[in-house]
Amino acid sequence: MEGVRRRDREGTRQRILDAARGLFAELGYDQVTMRLIAAEAGANIALINRYFGSKRELFAEVLAMQGRFPGVLDGPVAELPRRLAEYVADRLRSDLASPVMATLSRSSASPEIHDIIRDRVNSAIMGPLAALLPGEEAQLRAALATALITGSGTLRQLFGPEALGPSSREAVVARLTRIFEACLEG
Amino acid sequence: MEGVRRRDREGTRQRILDAARGLFAELGYDQVTMRLIAAEAGANIALINRYFGSKRELFAEVLAMQGRFPGVLDGPVAELPRRLAEYVADRLRSDLASPVMATLSRSSASPEIHDIIRDRVNSAIMGPLAALLPGEEAQLRAALATALITGSGTLRQLFGPEALGPSSREAVVARLTRIFEACLEG
DNA sequence: CAAGTTAGTAGACGCATGTTTACTTCGTCA
């Protein structure tokens, strides 16, 4: 029957995955404990490893689940700097979750997941960006744009939404657009 | 007398400080253990807390010991973008230690030292930079340059010296100069 | 030379972590 199942393998698995996604984005890999994930998901701690194998594998699955930059990398390349600027500005100034960016920039110090992070940065940001860019030095240009994105995440984490001072959203977007243009232009 | 002292308080203290500086820069706060510092310094672990109080206080002292950006912030403001570019390019492409930058970008995920890191970023990089900049939005411009610097450190940590691809130093410096100009210009 | 100060040492303490084991309870189906 499809009635309310008190024992719900898939449901529990999904709750764990959701809890882990939010916590990893908010706190970073190291600061998130198995017990915290279990409590947030309303599940027993032993189920995490039963369903995912280990904390590391759960982290990998959380990252694999996340979409790429939604809507940022799509669209005309000429407007790419502006879309990147708006994305970063909004993530810097508000508390809106940007799971991918937040997770990556808050977990990059943990050596046990270095390879996972590296692969994800490559496949979600740097790789697609380099593929989009015409002209020479595409890898260099994509890498520097990526550095700015992740650096913004670190700054946000350190200083909060006021990291950029009292500037208006328009001023921030305008400035960031020019910087991304300098990063990406051929 | 000034003979060879087998019991040398100041010497031991200095060896601990030196070991901690190198290890924090290389591995970040979380990954460096008291026992690792003691082993590297050739000192007993209990002496660390005797001389510095705690791991956290040792970290603060290590940061306080470090100089500011040597030679980068001094000199004509017009050439500031180029000096920043050369600094970042060299730190990205070689293994030359940049203790301040490395320590900051590798330790920013640890909440117990958040305030120390924040103060240091402010007093060593962002603050002096904002003070140098003429015109409006100095804080925004300094913050974005800082984001690029710390993001470069993160990228270096993830991908090693080859993070930027096969580009020459000249190409990297030229590109970074343009980006820093876009960050800093009034 | 004897006493006192203090650098240095060994080891334990309490705690938190990721992981695993032994067990209980629910749901299903022969």
Next chain:
DNA sequence: TGACGAAGTAAACATGCGTCTACTAACTTG
């Protein structure tokens, strides 16, 4: 209905951490 598989649970395990205490031994000083 009763047995079996699987979802869920509680508790322990092993390990590593920062910190602290009790102690030893080297240097200084009277």
